[in-house]
Amino acid sequence: MKEFSGVLIHVGYGEKDTEGCVLLADTIGNNSVDSGQLGGRSIDAVKRFYKKVYHYLEQGGKVNLEIRDETFLKR
Numbered sequence: 001m002k003e004f005s006g007v008l009i010h011v012g013y014g015e016k017d018t019e020g021c022v023l024l025a026d027t028i029g030n031n032s033v034d035s036g037q038l039g040g041r042s043i044d045a046v047k048r049f050y051k052k053v054y055h056y057l058e059q060g061g062k063v064n065l066e067i068r069d070e071t072f073l074k075r
Helices: 042-058
Strands: none
């Protein structure tokens, strides 16, 4: 595994596009978890996310991101 200095939020569509980073998408197969596939419209989702947080980051602010394992929560 590669060495990482941080977790990034970026465009991607499945497991091959990430090694610990957060991938955003607008579709996820009706909230089902398909092995290896995230969903679709990742570019739109990332643009919308950064449009909301960029101003705060540019001003030196912090943005907190809560990551939930929805599969775990359904058990």
